[in-house]
Amino acid sequence: MAATGSKSVLFVCLGNICRSPIAEAVFRKMATDAGVVDKWRIDSAATSTYEIGNPPDHRGQACMKKHDVPMRHVARQWVIDSGATSDWNIGSSPDARGLACLRMNGIETSHRARQVTKDDFMSFEYILCMDESNMSDLTRKANSVKNHKAKIELLGSYDPQKQLIIKDPYYGSDEDFEKVYVQCVRCCTAFLEANS
Numbered sequence: 065m066a067a068t069g070s071k072s073v074l075f076v077c078l079g080n081i082c083r084s085p086i087a088e089a090v091f092r093k094m095a096t097d098a099g100v101v102d103k104w105r106i107d108s109a110a111t112s113t114y115e116i117g118n119p120p121d122h123r124g125q126a127c128m129k130k131h132d133v134p135m136r137h138v139a140r141q142w143v144i145d146s147g148a149t150s151d152w153n154i155g156s157s158p159d160a161r162g163l164a165c166l167r168m169n170g171i172e173t174s175h176r177a178r179q180v181t182k183d184d185f186m187s188f189e190y191i192l193c194m195d196e197s198n199m200s201d202l203t204r205k206a207n208s209v210k211n212h213k214a215k216i217e218l219l220g221s222y223d224p225q226k227q228l229i230i231k232d233p234y235y236g237s238d239e240d241f242e243k244v245y246v247q248c249v250r251c252c253t254a255f256l257e258a259n260s
């Protein structure tokens with residue numbers, strides 16, 4: 065049973081290695097600093113299969129390090145993996161309660177890109193994406209899920225400076241990742257405020 069007043073947000077972009085892991089890390093830090101992170105299930109995912117299983121982009125990791133924002137990526141010397149005997153949850157993230165337990169014990173987990181699943185539309189209250197093509201991909205997928213619960217919105221719709229679109233920095237520079245970071249800080253601040 066989820067804690068009372070529990071909330072959930074899934075950040076989504078095209079590949080889940082650039083924009084959505086930054087938004088997830090920024091929001092998680094804000095919720096932690098506000099003392100409410102235990103009330104939130106926070107995750108990120110991709111609309112595409114381009115980068116499934118890959119860690120966040122190194123330029124995004126460098127940006128997070130520069131701004132002292134912990135990112136759920138830990139470079140691993142050993143390849144240690146785990147698997148399931150069933151196909152029940154293929155593609156889903158580890159259970160939020162398990163992640164919270166790991167984090168409470170200072171055991172960092174690493175984020176690996178994953179694609180949005182049908183279950184996400186049933187289990188997340190908010191699905192916040194970055195641009196119009198993410199929006200149309202998500203809306204199309206959501207329409208195939210009966211009475212889905214998620215509110216699908218542009219993260220940029222929370223921006224006090226009204227910059228609606230957070231542009232894909234994949235072919236861009238460090239400055240483009242910095243712009244993604246700055247927009248995510250403004251939008252996540254307003255989104256957390258609107259849900260406090």
Ligand SMILES: N#Cc1ccccc1-c1cc(NCCCN2CCCCC2)c2ccccc2n1
Pocket residue numbers: 078079080081082114115232234235
């Ligand atoms: N597509 C596009 C696109 C258009 C404009 C600006 C950026 C991108 C762009 C391209 C990427 N990977 C290169 C193409 C991947 N292959 C495309 C054909 C199928 C097999 C895979 C990205 C990867 C991760 C995150 C964001 C990305 N964004």
